[in-house]
Amino acid sequence: MLKNYIKTALRGLRKNIGFTAINILGLSVGLATCLLIVFYVIDELSYDQFNKKADRIVRVNFELKFGGNNSIYAQTMAPLAQVLKAEFPDVENTVRMQARGGVRVKKDNENIQENMMIYSDPGLFDIFTLPMINGNPATALVEPNSVVITESTAKKYFNSTNVVGKTLLFNDKDNYKITGVIKDIPKQSHFNYDFFLSMSSFPESRQTTWLSNNFNTYVLLKPGADYKKLNAQLPALLRRHVNTELQSMVHLTMDEFEKAGNYFRLNLTPLSDIHLHSDRIGELGRNGSIQYVYILSAIALFILLIACVNFMNLSTARSSNRAREVGVRKVLGSARSSLVAQFLTESVLVTFLSTLIAVVLAWLMLPFFNQMANKELAITSQSFIWLLPVIVTISLGIGCLAGFYPAFFLSAFQPVDVLKGKLATGFKGGRLRSFLVVFQFSISIILIIGTLVIYNQLNYIQHKNLGYDRNQVLIVKNTGALGNQAKIFKQEIKQLPGVVNATMSGYLPTADDRNTSALFQDPTLDQKRGILPQIWSVDEDYINTLGIKLISGRNFSEQLLTDSSSMIINETAARLLGLTSPLNKSIYRPMDSSGKNIRKFNIIGVIKDFNFSSLRDNISPVTLFLEEDRGALSIRVHAQNVSTLLAQIENKWKSLVPNQHFVYSFMDQDFEATYRSEERVGKIFVVFTSLAIAIACLGLFGLAAYAAEQRTKEIGIRKVLGADVAVIVTMLTKDFIKLVFISIIISSPLAWFFMHKWLQGFAYRVNFQWWIVLLAGAGAILIAFLTISFQSIKSALANPVKSLKSE
Known part of the structure; x- marks a missing residue:
């Protein structure tokens, strides 16, 4: 019996090869995308699980x-x-x-x-x-x-x-x-x-x-x-x-x-x-974020739902054309259980083929996904331990779900009613299909809005005035290897053509070196007049090299010996200290926990606040001290031929420490590394949103083709009576466009809620702009119109004689 069901199912699928191809393609791409994200999520959740305890x-x-x-x-x-x-x-x-x-x-x-x-x-x-x-x-x-x-x-x-x-x-x-x-x-x-x-x-x-x-x-x-x-x-x-x-x-x-x-x-x-x-000061590595695991899991679920909705839509739409087949088979003695089994077999067979293709697609796309997500995921023999049950479950689950409606709906009709065509009339309402189209386009619009918001925030981060100039700053790492020759190296580099200035300190806005210590306004260390700022050791060229703005007072000077007991603070430090006129005020710094070894410093300058950590955090107080730190040499350059200047700097390095590797980076690249996870999520959003829209459009294309097929004779009559192409295209597309408009109304507030919550994770962020919803809605309407109009124009241009000759 099962063999007969499969044979009949394959015959039916071949007969409607177009719908079958759309069904399999859409479901395969959706399942493949879902599998890739599942691999990613499993990898993120498996961190530190190799430890037996x-x-x-x-x-x-x-x-x-x-x-x-x-x-x-x-x-x-x-x-x-x-x-x-x-x-x-x-x-x-x-x-x-x-x-x-x-x-x-x-x-x-x-x-x-x-x-x-x-x-x-x-x-x-x-x-x-x-x-x-x-x-x-x-x-x-x-x-x-x-x-x-x-x-x-x-x-x-x-x-x-x-x-x-x-x-x-x-x-x-x-x-x-x-x-x-x-x-x-x-x-x-x-x-x-x-x-x-x-x-x-x-x-x-x-x-x-x-x-x-x-x-x-x-x-x-x-x-x-x-x-x-x-x-x-x-x-x-x-x-x-x-x-x-x-x-x-x-x-x-x-x-x-x-x-x-x-x-x-x-x-x-x-x-x-x-x-x-965990995202704390002093982490032993760059951690992930549960927020992005949730986001990507939601995307996977959305894409899977869109693919399943497509499958159900096309399955229910195509099943109405088989009403007469059901009627004839019931007249010939087929039991309802046999008809239900036949429909479910066809549905499960399609999902099984789609799932197998999805596994192959996921395997082929894995290298690209690894590059995009910075992962080293692989489909191994161990993967199949959980992958095989998933394939079977998905095939049976989606297949039965999609085949359930046509199987039980059609098999319940009386043969007399079906053969008289009463079923076709009642089936044209398509309320279920309309609901499913609204559902999948709502998801697509949410993804489009999410992508636009993420890229808008990333663009804001890239162009925000951070309070320092990170462009054209070359950072030579590990200058501690130069020992006492570090100052000589700095002075020689400053003499090179194309070098504007240079500063030696490991405390950089884009570096990991951080140090905090309590400071007080009086020698009694009154906690009410104390703060806990960043304590950075810098030289006299630090402020000018990094383009930090000095609001009041002066910079450090190597010529003034008293500057070893001076300090420069940022605006936030001045505010937390309650100093409206901080210049020449004394600040006391305990050098140990005994409370006895206390040094006095005078404030000689105030600098504008600058972001030295992620824009997720508010700016905290910073104090600069004139002390030697050989962590790195930052060089501001304006040379057009940076590669030539870089070679000259490397030659200077090797002349001083020939056996030490020359390691460098550019400050703007170090800054971008801070937001690499956001950039990766942004790219993944774009790719998967595009796939979600493509899958939704596949389904919409199939439904448009079905609608045009159902109204072939109506289109022929209208053309004979003088209707032009524009009228017919409008007639075929308006119902679908209405559904997209409904999707926009439903999805916009949901998208605003989720993306507003995501933006709250940034201390410095863009506002949710109204034009994002407008752009996403217009894009969805345009995509839907182009998808539907292709089939509509094709039907409108068809010769009416062919559609009416059988009447």
Whole structure:
């Protein structure tokens, strides 16, 4: 019986090859797109799941509010890890990690700049699943100057993984003994370092202060322990240990500190939540965003719904032409159950073929999608473990859903009514199809509006006045490798033709170097007159090189020795300090947590606020100090031939440090990297919105062809009676255009709600413009009209004799 159903179904599909092709193509593209996004979402949700103890690992975070400025950190104070392990029975182990930053590693006669280095406590390998190829994980990070490296790093420097006991030379002075080699860390990890240095090699790790937070602290809970219980105990722990230092430094108890509106807080984040739910200062890597996972999941669902709506629309439309077939088969004795089974078989067969084609399309499109989304997704044998059940479920689910209406609707009619044509008359209303057309065009318009809003916001970010000039600024990295020759290098670079100015500092608006410290307006360190700003070490050329506007006062001068005790603040710092005339005011900076070592600085200038973090955040206070920092050399250029100037700078570099790699970037590129995730989502939005519209238009094209076919004789009569092409095209298109107008009315407020919510994530953003809705609506109408008019014009130009000759 089933064989007969399939044979009959294939015959029917071949007979209506046009509708079949549209159905299969639309559903295949929709399912392929959905599969690609499913791969992406699964990859994002799988971060850190390779850790066998992932469900028991949490990270401790620190939050601080002081002087009107809130700061949230992924880092905590040095002694916290040991205290947690000693005082809380639910804690099995702890580990601290602290990023080392750039280091020059000796290989033969050259120095290779390595940036993926981090200090770690010995508990690292007990908490995280980092399989060790060689070495003892229990003791690998115990001794000072020991290092564990990844497999690929070992092969990079020694062409072998059997390197335990060998040494690596850092910065031409520090020898580190290799005590272990681990497998490369999976890409789906919120940290991915190549060198793990023993924490005992880092002097600051022995700090006992609770008012400094520089360590990423992770806790392994005992089986069955609830992290929320530990989280509830942290406030008392923090109060107990911070209170003494706070009294010593600012002569306040925690109660008095909090009464003024300030606070210290500790809280926990489960390991599995870090990648998608954490965006704090001091993250160990660039995390993703759960918001974009939701957005892309919604797009996948929308496209799948549009494809399914197409399939249902065309299936129900085509089924009305088979009413007489149903009537004849019932007269000849076919049972209703047989007719239902026949319709469902055809529907499931089409969806099964579409799903197979979708898998092939997804595989073919995967490299392009990887490039667009910056992923390394692949369809492997493991993928088929969940992919095969999905294919079967989709085929049966969509097939039965789409075939349900024609199967049960048509099979319920009496043969006499069907053969007299009464069914055709009642079927022309097409309310279900109208509803489905409105539904899919509503989704398409929401996607169009979303794409326009995202690109409008990205365009705003690219062209917003940030308070500094990022264009034509070349950044030479790792100038600390120059040692005492760094100043010589800077002065030589400034003499080159095409160089406007140069400044040496690692504290740049587009860099990751950040430092905060409390400042006060009086030597008693009164918290009511204090702030917690960024503390940046710069030179006298910093402001001019970066094009930062000096509002009042003067710049630093190397000729004035007193400037070593001077500072320049931004507008926000002046506002939070409550200073209407900040020039020549004294500011006091505690140099440690004792409250005794205090330095006095005079404000000599005020600069205009500039954005030095994501535009998702408000500008925070910044203070500049005249201190040497060799983190990077920023060079403002105006040369037309930048490549020639770049070669000259590199030659200067190599003349001073011939064995050190020359590494550089451009500030505008570094800025754009901050918003790369938004750019990727914008591109994905454009591509998938285009696909959604294309799929919707396929369905609309099929329905237009069906409508024209149903009204062939009416069109012929109208032409005989003198109707021109324009009248007939209008007659065939107006009903569909009405549906698009209804879609615009429904989708516009929904799109406004969702995109307004997305824009709230930016402190600096565009307003939702009315023209976006107008443009999206006009675009949808135009696309729908072009799709329908092709078939309408074809029908209007047909010879009426052919359509009427049978009457």
